[in-house]
Amino acid sequence: MPDVITRFAPSPTGHLHIGGARTALFCWAFARAEATRRGGDARSTFLLRVEDTDQARSSEQAVAGILEDLAWLGIHWDEGPRVGVAERWSDGATKGGDRPAIGGDPRRVGPFFQAQRLGIYNQSIDWMLERDLAYPAFDTAEELDAQRKAAADRKQTYRYKRDASYGRAASLARLRAGEPCVIRFNNPDAPVHVADAVLGDITFEPEHIDDFVLRKADGFPTYHFAVVIDDELMGVTHILRGQEHLNNTPRHVALQRALRRTDTDQPFRTPVYAHLPLIFNPDGSKMSKRDKDKAARDAAKKASDLASLSAIVAPDASAEQFATWLDDKRSQLPTNALVRLAAHLSLDLPEIEVEDFRASGYLPEVLCNYLALLGWNPGNDLEKFDLAFLATAFDLDRIGKTNSKFDRDKLRAFNADALRAMTPEAFAVRWREWAGQYEPRLASIPDNTLPIAARAAAPRASTFRDAVAQIAFAFTEDEALAFDPAAVQKVLRKGEPAGLDTLRDLAPAIGAIAADAFTPEAIDAAIKLFAESRSLGMGKVAQPLRVALTGTSVSPGLGDVAAILGRGRTLARIERCLREHA
RNA sequence: GGCCCCAUCGUCUAGCCUGGUCCAGGACACUACCCUUUCACGGUAGCGACGCGGGUUCGAAUCCCGCUGGGGUCACCA
Numbered sequence: 001m002p003d004v005i006t007r008f009a010p011s012p013t014g015h016l017h018i019g020g021a022r023t024a025l026f027c028w029a030f031a032r033a034e035a036t037r038r039g040g041d042a043r044s045t046f047l048l049r050v051e052d053t054d055q056a057r058s059s060e061q062a063v064a065g066i067l068e069d070l071a072w073l074g075i076h077w078d079e080g081p082r083v084g085v086a087e088r089w090s091d092g093a094t095k096g097g098d099r100p101a102i103g104g105d106p107r108r109v110g111p112f113f114q115a116q117r118l119g120i121y122n123q124s125i126d127w128m129l130e131r132d133l134a135y136p137a138f139d140t141a142e143e144l145d146a147q148r149k150a151a152a153d154r155k156q157t158y159r160y161k162r163d164a165s166y167g168r169a170a171s172l173a174r175l176r177a178g179e180p181c182v183i184r185f186n187n188p189d190a191p192v193h194v195a196d197a198v199l200g201d202i203t204f205e206p207e208h209i210d211d212f213v214l215r216k217a218d219g220f221p222t223y224h225f226a227v228v229i230d231d232e233l234m235g236v237t238h239i240l241r242g243q244e245h246l247n248n249t250p251r252h253v254a255l256q257r258a259l260r261r262t263d264t265d266q267p268f269r270t271p272v273y274a275h276l277p278l279i280f281n282p283d284g285s286k287m288s289k290r291d292k293d294k295a296a297r298d299a300a301k302k303a304s305d306l307a308s309l310s311a312i313v314a315p316d317a318s319a320e321q322f323a324t325w326l327d328d329k330r331s332q333l334p335t336n337a338l339v340r341l342a343a344h345l346s347l348d349l350p351e352i353e354v355e356d357f358r359a360s361g362y363l364p365e366v367l368c369n370y371l372a373l374l375g376w377n378p379g380n381d382l383e384k385f386d387l388a389f390l391a392t393a394f395d396l397d398r399i400g401k402t403n404s405k406f407d408r409d410k411l412r413a414f415n416a417d418a419l420r421a422m423t424p425e426a427f428a429v430r431w432r433e434w435a436g437q438y439e440p441r442l443a444s445i446p447d448n449t450l451p452i453a454a455r456a457a458a459p460r461a462s463t464f465r466d467a468v469a470q471i472a473f474a475f476t477e478d479e480a481l482a483f484d485p486a487a488v489q490k491v492l493r494k495g496e497p498a499g500l501d502t503l504r505d506l507a508p509a510i511g512a513i514a515a516d517a518f519t520p521e522a523i524d525a526a527i528k529l530f531a532e533s534r535s536l537g538m539g540k541v542a543q544p545l546r547v548a549l550t551g552t553s554v555s556p557g558l559g560d561v562a563a564i565l566g567r568g569r570t571l572a573r574i575e576r577c578l579r580e581h582a
Numbered sequence: 583g584g585c586c587c588c589a590u591c592g593u594c595u596a597g598c599c600u601g602g603u604c605c606a607g608g609a610c611a612c613u614a615c616c617c618u619u620u621c622a623c624g625g626u627a628g629c630g631a632c633g634c635g636g637g638u639u640c641g642a643a644u645c646c647c648g649c650u651g652g653g654g655u656c657a658c659c660a
Binding site for chain 1: 618
C-alpha cells in the first residue's frame with residue numbers, strides 16, 4: 001500500500017495559534033491512523049514545512065516558538081526542521097538527560113524552509129514561462145488598486161485576466177532585461193472540481209478563478225505556487241487545512257493540472273483535500289491576538305488611575321502609545337506590556353495561542369484532547385482520550401462540517417479532571433516543571449511539601465496557575481498576611497465563645513505537635529480532638545484557625561494548610577492573629 | 583455585493599449517508615438536593631435542541647426544494 005504523507009505548513013509570523021495546533025494535530029493523527037488502516041508496508045509521514053515566503057513578516061523567533069509549541073503538545077514531526085525536544089508523556093513528566101531530536105530529512109525532500117527553495121520554484125517558473133503557462137506582468141500596486149476600485153464601483157468582482165492584446169514577446173523581453181515584475185498564472189478557462197473529503201464535491205466556474213500571482217516582485221513565490229510545488233515534491237498525499245483555504249483550492253488544482261515535474265516530466269498529482277471547520281470565540285468572532293488587547297483595554301478603562309497604568313506598561317509602550325491603544329480598538333500593545341498590565345489589573349488574558357495555554361498551566365495532553373473534539377469525534381460518547389487513541393481512531397469521515405466555538409469552560413473542566421486524576425506526587429513533578437518557567441514563587445515550597453500542596457490545591461484548581469492561587473497564603477510573609485475584615489468580624493469576634501478565645505485555647509494543642517511530626521493527619525487529629533474535648537462543633541474551631549493561617553474564611557483543608565506552612569510559621573501566624581485582634 | 587461552505591440543547595456534539603428502535607443520547611455550563619470544619623471534590627436529580635416553510639412518504643432530525651440565518655473568500659499575506 002502506498003505511504004500516507006501529511007504536512008503542517010505554518011507561516012512563521014507569530015506564535016502558534018490554537019487553530020493551527022488543531023490542524024497540526026489532525027494532520028499528525030491522520031497520517032498515523034491511515035497508515036495503520038492500510039496495513040502492510042504502508043508508512044506514515046507527518047512533515048513540517050515552514051512557509052516563510054513573506055520576507056517582511058517572517059522571523060526566526062516565530063519559527064522557534066512554533067516548533068517548541070508543537071513539541072510541547074506532543075505533536076512530533078517525522079520530517080522537517082531538526083530540533084531536540086524533551087521526552088514527555090510516558091510518565092507524565094519531562095525526562096531529564098537525553099533530548100532526542102525530531103525532524104530530519106530521510107527522503108531528501110528538503111529543505112523545509114521555503115525561503116531556501118527559491119531555485120526549485122524558479123525552475124518551474126521558467127518551465128511555465130516557456131510554455132506560456134505563466135507570464136510576466138508589470139502593473140504597479142497603484143494601478144491594481146485603481147482597477148479594483150473601479151470594479152467595486154461598478155459593483156463587479158475584480159478579476160485579473162490577461163487579454164488578447166497582451167504582448168508576450170515584448171513582456172518576456174522586459175523580464176529578461178531585469179524590469180521588476182510579477183509572474184502570473186495563465187489560467188485556462190476551465191471549471192475546476194474539488195473533491196473534498198469533508199465537504200464533498202465542489203465545482204468552481206472559471207470566471208471566478210483569475211490569473212493569480214505565482215512569483216512576487218521580490219523573487220519569492222506566493223503561497224499558492226510554493227504550496228503546490230512543495231506538496232508535489234514532498235509527496236504529500238493528504239492535505240488537511242482550515243476551511244478558510246477552500247476558495248484557494250481551485251487555484252491549486254488548476255496549477256497541478258498545468259504543471260509537470262521538471263525532473264521526471266510526470267504530471268503533478270492532486271492530493272486528497274480535507275477542509276476543517278473553523279474555530280471561533282464564544283461570541284462568534286475570530287480568535288485573534290487582538291482579543292487579548294480588547295480584554296486588557298476593557299479592564300483598563302474601568303480602572304480609576306489611568307496614569308499609573310501608563311507607568312505599568314513602560315518601557316515596552318510609551319505613554320502616547322498607551323493613550324492611543326486605549327482609544328483605538330485596532331491598536332495592539334507589545335506582549336510584555338500587555339502581560340504586565342493584566343497582572344496589575346488581576347486580569348486573566350484570554351488564551352489564544354498555544355503559548356498562552358501553556359503559561360496558564362494547561363496540560364498538553366488535555367489541550368490535544370479538547371482540540372481533537374473540536375471538529376472531530378470518535379462517533380460515540382467517548383470524550384476523554386489520548387494521542388495514542390487518536391493515532392489509531394482518527395479518520396476523515398468523522399470530521400464535522402460546522403464551525404465551532406471555543407468553549408474555555410469545557411477545556412478547564414477537562415484539565416481539572418486530569419489534574420485531579422494525578423497522584424499528588426505526579427502533580428508535584430509537573431507543577432514544579434511548569435512553575436520553573438511561569439511561576440517562580442512555587443520554588444519556595446520545598447520538595448517534600450509540594451505533594452501536600454498538590455493534594456490541597458488539585459481539587460480546587462483547573463490549571464497549574466489556579467493551583468498556585470490556592471496556596472497563595474504560603475507566599476506571604478507571616479507578618480504581612482492581610483486579614484479579611486469580614487472574616488475577622490464573623491469568625492473571630494462574634495459567637496459564644498468568640499473565635500479568638502477558641503483559637504487561644506487551641507494554640508497549645510497545635511504547638512504540642514513536634515516539628516518532625518507536623519503532618520496534615522496529625523494536625524487534623526489534634527484539631528478534632530480539641531473540638532471534641534470542648535464539645536465544640538468543628539466549624540467553631542476550624543474557622544478561627546483558618547482565618548489565623550490564611551487571613552480568610554476560605555481555604556484548602558486546615559491540616560494541609562498548616563503542613564504547607566510548617567510548624568514554625570503556623571504558630572507564628574496564630575500568635576500574630578491573637579496579638580493583632582486582641 | 584459575487585462566489586463557496588454550513589445549519590440538532592447556551593456551547594461541543596451523537597443520530598442524518600442506509601427514513602420507523604429518537605416525545606432525540608453524551609459532555610461542558612446552569613439549577614436543586616445530599617455529603618461536609620470553609621471553599622472545593624464527590625454523589626443524585628433536574629432544566630435544555632432537530633431555524634422556518636413547502637414537498638416526498640403510511641411514517642422525516644434523517645430525502646428534495648425554497649427561505650432565513652451564520653461563516654469563509656475575493657492581495658505582489660499565508
